[in-house]
Amino acid sequence: MSQIRIVRIHNELLGTYGDQGNADVLTFRAKFHGITASIIDISYNDLLPTNGDIYLLGGAEDAAQILSLEALRRDDILQGAIERGAVVLAVCAGFQIIGNSFWANGQEVEGLGLLDVKSVPGKKRFVGDVKSKSTVLGLELTGFENHAGKTILGNNAKPFAKVSIGHGNGDGKYDGAVDGNVFGTYMHGPILARNPEFADLLLTRATGRKYSQISDPLATQYATWRRKVTK
Amino acid sequence: MRLKLAIALSRFAGLLSRKILGKSGETIPGRILLILYPKALVALAKNRNIILVSGTNGKTSTTRALTKIVSTLGKTVSNSTGSNLDRGAATTLMTKSEYAVLEVDELHLIRLIAQTNPKIVLLLNLTRDQLHRMHEVKRVADRWHEAVAGATQTVFVGDVDDPFVNYALSASSNSIRVSFGGRKHSDAAVCPSCGIYLKWNKNNYKCRCGFTNTDADITLEPASAAARNAELANIVGKELGAKVVKINPADLERSFTKSYSGISAKIRLTKNPASWTEALSGVSGDDVILILNARQVDGIDTSWLWDVSFDKLHGKRVVVCGERALDMAYRLHVQGIESAVTTSFKEAIEKFNGSSSVEVLAAYTAFHGLVNA
Numbered sequence: 001m002s003q004i005r006i007v008r009i010h011n012e013l014l015g016t017y018g019d020q021g022n023a024d025v026l027t028f029r030a031k032f033h034g035i036t037a038s039i040i041d042i043s044y045n046d047l048l049p050t051n052g053d054i055y056l057l058g059g060a061e062d063a064a065q066i067l068s069l070e071a072l073r074r075d076d077i078l079q080g081a082i083e084r085g086a087v088v089l090a091v092c093a094g095f096q097i098i099g100n101s102f103w104a105n106g107q108e109v110e111g112l113g114l115l116d117v118k119s120v121p122g123k124k125r126f127v128g129d130v131k132s133k134s135t136v137l138g139l140e141l142t143g144f145e146n147h148a149g150k151t152i153l154g155n156n157a158k159p160f161a162k163v164s165i166g167h168g169n170g171d172g173k174y175d176g177a178v179d180g181n182v183f184g185t186y187m188h189g190p191i192l193a194r195n196p197e198f199a200d201l202l203l204t205r206a207t208g209r210k211y212s213q214i215s216d217p218l219a220t221q222y223a224t225w226r227r228k229v230t231k
Numbered sequence: 232m233r234l235k236l237a238i239a240l241s242r243f244a245g246l247l248s249r250k251i252l253g254k255s256g257e258t259i260p261g262r263i264l265l266i267l268y269p270k271a272l273v274a275l276a277k278n279r280n281i282i283l284v285s286g287t288n289g290k291t292s293t294t295r296a297l298t299k300i301v302s303t304l305g306k307t308v309s310n311s312t313g314s315n316l317d318r319g320a321a322t323t324l325m326t327k328s329e330y331a332v333l334e335v336d337e338l339h340l341i342r343l344i345a346q347t348n349p350k351i352v353l354l355l356n357l358t359r360d361q362l363h364r365m366h367e368v369k370r371v372a373d374r375w376h377e378a379v380a381g382a383t384q385t386v387f388v389g390d391v392d393d394p395f396v397n398y399a400l401s402a403s404s405n406s407i408r409v410s411f412g413g414r415k416h417s418d419a420a421v422c423p424s425c426g427i428y429l430k431w432n433k434n435n436y437k438c439r440c441g442f443t444n445t446d447a448d449i450t451l452e453p454a455s456a457a458a459r460n461a462e463l464a465n466i467v468g469k470e471l472g473a474k475v476v477k478i479n480p481a482d483l484e485r486s487f488t489k490s491y492s493g494i495s496a497k498i499r500l501t502k503n504p505a506s507w508t509e510a511l512s513g514v515s516g517d518d519v520i521l522i523l524n525a526r527q528v529d530g531i532d533t534s535w536l537w538d539v540s541f542d543k544l545h546g547k548r549v550v551v552c553g554e555r556a557l558d559m560a561y562r563l564h565v566q567g568i569e570s571a572v573t574t575s576f577k578e579a580i581e582k583f584n585g586s587s588s589v590e591v592l593a594a595y596t597a598f599h600g601l602v603n604a
Contacts, residue, residue, distance in 0.1 A: 013420050018536065024537065128531075188532065218560060222560070
């Protein structure tokens, strides 16, 4: 498959922290891999496409997070996509939305239950640089977190990355969660801009191709430099 | 301690900090005054006309313009260099005057309103900025709403095309709601008043709950951010009884022109998605330098770069520098814009040897670095 469809979900709601850049980086990296990627922007009133290859959710403020959830509840397209193996990358509020439950506007809200995690309010807000080592990639990642929630993993989810700087899921040990092709993280940056190898991994998962190294010196220079200066 | 004595001591401390430490002296005296006399702001604001200006973008320049207008009415003091927390206000108010025009940080507005009992507050706009400190735009808007609700004797003037400003103003029964014919807001997909998905019709919004910008008290023609702020300053002036003062919108842009070995550089202040977008729309030449830093006042997270379209720079010669030049270079790269990365502004300027002029968009700390250089 050399064509993929990237679905950017509710960027007008889930676009508070620059995470829309994840779609741009995926499309850009795809070219190097010989893949044609198109971005499909889905807003609150639209129906999700059923044939997306990668679905992206980003960070949001509380009220926007609740509205996005409300829209995604109208059908089970995202669930269907996961069942047929589509890739999901959900960041921050998006990560909480696809979990079992989270807190927004002072209330506990039932999530989509697509990733076995639950999020609860933390005592303080976690803001700052994050450095972690991905359990999936075996690679050091950097990002920026800005959230008040703590996330607890259930039996069906594994931690996405081991944190060495920052708070991640709130315990300072792990960030995010992963289950098959469904990835959740608190890392902004956007995460795929900061860590282009992770974008490559998502592209290989979406296309079923073998992971191959590509050369984009500026991307490497940027990622390497961020890893060095994040202390 | 008596207020007079506290002021004298604080002034002396300010003098020392200027002479010995070489500081500007806008913050230190006020800081010390508030330690010696915690209720100083309340005392100093009594019996004079206080006007506050707040908003994400344009605070400093609009405060300057408004000071010019209010000065036609009587002696006016202002925190003209942008020292916009309670200390800066305290330093400014130490000087006796009939009027005081104060720029106030968005998160400090609630305190300043409570302490100074202002005659008029001007709210310009509220968009994403320094999220590591502000956290969420709605959080700031809620604080504004609370501040406005508590100030029953104050007149509030604001641009209601910005839903967050409109929301804050809705807590007052004494407001002048100004519209410039509507304008898209990239952070307002949710109704700040009732929390449902906000219905936008091109540039205007009208929520099911009745929350809208189409019922403003004054509706003016669409204009640039600088021109809008000039209009708003004059509306405040009029409310105080001043005549309209002609303000050139160009004076309200945070910019200056300086020559570097024969190259004339127009340097603009840029700090967040809204101000970058505004500044990029004003780029007219082919040679551009972008300076990105990420210190506290710049916002320590650069993720927002991905919410700005740099399309305007396609086909131009772009050089980037600053502490986070690589963040910028990679963001541009993904948008198909190649730039040269340099390690200093000096080196960046040298790249344009032979050009007569260059346009510079500089992050907050970089801008101030160049002002003071």
